[in-house]
Amino acid sequence: MFGKRYRVSIAVFCFFIMNGFIGIGFAGEPKNKDIILATTTSTVDSGLLDVLLPVFEKLTGYRVKTISVGTGQALAMGEKGEADVLLTHAPASEKKLVDTGAVTNYQLVMHNxxxxxxxxxxxxxxxxxxxxxxxxxxxxxxxxxxxxxxxxxxxxxxxxxxxxxxxxxxxxxxxxxxxxxxxxxxxxxxxxxxxxxxxxxxxxxxxxxxxxxxxxxxxxxxLNIYHAMEVNVAKFAKVNADGAKAFVEFMVDPRTQKVIGSFGMDKFGEPLFFPDAGKK
Amino acid sequence: MPVMTEGLKEAVRLLVTLDPEVMEITLRTIQVSGTGTFISVLIGIPTGAFLALKTFFGRGFLVSLVNFGMGLPPVVVGLATWLTLTRYGPLGMLNLLYSPTAMIIAQAIIASPIVAGLTLAAIQSVNPKLKLQIIALGANRIQYLLLLLWEARLGILSAVIAGFGGVISEVGASMMVGGNVRGYTRVLTTATVLEVSKGKFELACALSIILLILTFTIMWVLSYLQQRGKNP
Missing domain, CATH: 3.40.190.10 (Periplasmic binding protein-like II)
Structure with a gap:
């Protein structure tokens, strides 16, 4: 009797420990709440994403894992389905991913x-x-x-x-x-x-x-042009398509675009990025 | 060097005001490197003891392998772990990449050979006459093993210290498999690299100083345990 209860409590304990380790919460609203965003170093090093991401996370309940690498590596991650959404600035190389169908919902976001x-x-x-x-x-x-x-x-x-x-x-x-x-x-x-x-x-x-x-x-x-794009879930089943879609939509949302346009004004007296969504 | 003095001031300010983000990064650093070291102790001490006490075919090769592992470059471990854990890699279904668990795995791999190698050396340097004496006094195998480990405890604690020192200072693997995700996998070393890229040297200095204080405190506790009652 005692032995059995003891064993059960050990099992429960281990379960909680494992949960703690792996970081599975019970609270998250979206089914898969992690989004992997592969992006260029400039969006992180300039501090722009530090401003935008907390808003996005609060609004949608997703958690964005920002992997800040060169655009080449970010696009390579997209091409292999290792990221969910990309924010990069090499239109010629991005075009190839759009053409092969590795990414969809290719959206102009901003330029500097x-x-x-x-x-x-x-x-x-x-x-x-x-x-x-x-x-x-x-x-x-x-x-x-x-x-x-x-x-x-x-x-x-x-x-x-x-x-x-x-x-x-x-x-x-x-x-x-x-x-x-x-x-x-x-x-x-x-x-x-x-x-x-x-x-x-x-x-x-x-x-x-x-x-x-x-x-x-x-x-x-x-000219330095930034695009956001979803990695194509039809090609890579493990992609968090809902999260990627939400992120791209967020980046081109008029409210976000306004924040992008004013980012840096207080510190540098000039904007660092110019919003472009919907143009072309 | 104004940056360093500013950095020192910033470090003091962050510590005194208990800056939530810095506290969180510091706690995560302890959690990740502490768990990584703990796992490496669970793997390393039995492995080291086994290699020290058993003779079997291929032992010499295994010992060289462990010693080779002590010099494993963290960035290579990081790359191998990354490739294993990627979505479409062999263990992709676990969904562990860019999580603290992934960092713990990489750090455990880095520290295990260090703990095993130094444990091996510590047990082998116990006076062989003592081993005979323990057996002669009628100890069973478990008692024999525990007594030997107790006699080698100084060296084994050094093994733990070296393992922990290896992982808490490591940045390459943590960056690669953790991704330096804010509020999730950012630790003191990766945060420092990021702040340098951002041009915030004072903050980078402050984080470095906090890392030094943290490492010193933990090493001080371990050294105290090691040197207790050993005053010459």
Whole structure:
């Protein structure tokens, strides 16, 4: 009698311990409340998602697991069904996923721009030049250039500009690849008095820590466009389709778009992102 | 170095005001690394004892394997755990990736060989005459084993300390299998990396200082247990 009760209570205890470990709650409203969001480092490093996600989680009851990696890796996770929803900024690469059917509900969310930054002395004299001419000048001067080198959205953009400038920088002594996130790369460029390509949001977020100036900006090829998309549940059965849909809808919701448009105004005096939902 | 002094001030402020997010990250760090170390003790001490006391074919190879495991790079363990736990990986149905459980698994894998290897060495360095004496006094096998473990307790506690030190300072595997999810899998090391990326060096310094204080406190308790009554 006693022995049996003892055994039962041990079983119950183990059950609770396991629950504690695995983190299954009984409270969650949605059936599968975890959403894996694979995104670029800039949305996290700039602090934007820290503002948006708590609102989304409170509104819907989902818990967003943000995996902040380069856009290349984020898209690869989407392509393999390892994430539920993506927020990335490499339209050309994203298009391939849309075409193969790996992702659906492809929605324009916002944009900002890339800028070429470098030391105030500007050894290659790129100030005011277009991005293509600037890279040509940097290559001609063999001025130090720091690249992400991690297949991220920014890196893809940088490579496309090198291509237009008809320069192959890979392997050159003045061209260094960090393989790190945008924040870390900007810091390195500052420490080494080098040029680099960055998104404006990360530059502004790091501005207090660095000695780099904006030297080239504003030409159309420097546009930085962010899209949100659902990983296709028809292709990957394990995807949390409801959660992904809710997240994409949230990102293009007029209220969210308003928050995006005003994010950074208080701290930097200018917005870091410009809302674009519904445009095109 | 203004960043460091600012960081120190920030650390004090966060600790004094019991900042909820920092407290939560700190508690999770203790929970994850503590559980990881506990599991590695459950695996490592019996393995180490077994290898120290039994002779069998292939023992030498197993010992080298354990010693090799002591140098396992956390990032490799992280990658292997990640690949195993991904949705479409071999254990994907468990749905464990990006959870504290995944981090505990990775940390247990990192710490187990450390605990096993140092336990093995601790038991082997017990005076062999003592082993004979214990047997001669008529101890049964369980008593023999417990007495030996008791005699080797200094070394075994060192094994636990080394295992814990290995996992609480580790960032690569935690980042990979935990994902540094805010409020869920963010621990002190991964939070520090993130704050550096954000350019918030003061906060990064503060988190580092809190990690140092935490590690020191835990090591101090373990050292106290180890050195109790051992004053020369």
């Amino acid at each position: 721009d890339f800028i070429l930054v470098g030391p105030a002395e500007d050894p290659a004299g790129i100030k005011g030049k277009t991005s293509i001419e600037s890279l040509k000048a940097i290559a001609a001067k063999k001025a130090l250039f720091i690249s992400r080198g991690d297949d991220s959205g920014t890196h893809k953009k940088e490579l496309s500009i090198w291509k237009k400038a008809e320069v192959t920088p890979a392997g050159a002594e003045w061209y260094q690849e960090t393989g790190q996130g945008m924040g870390a790369t900007v810091l390195m460029a500052s420490e080494k008095k080098a040029y680099t390509l960055t998104d404006r949001a990360t530059y502004l977020a790091q501005k207090a820590n660095i000695k780099l100036e904006i030297l080239s900006q504003g030409d159309p090829s420097l």
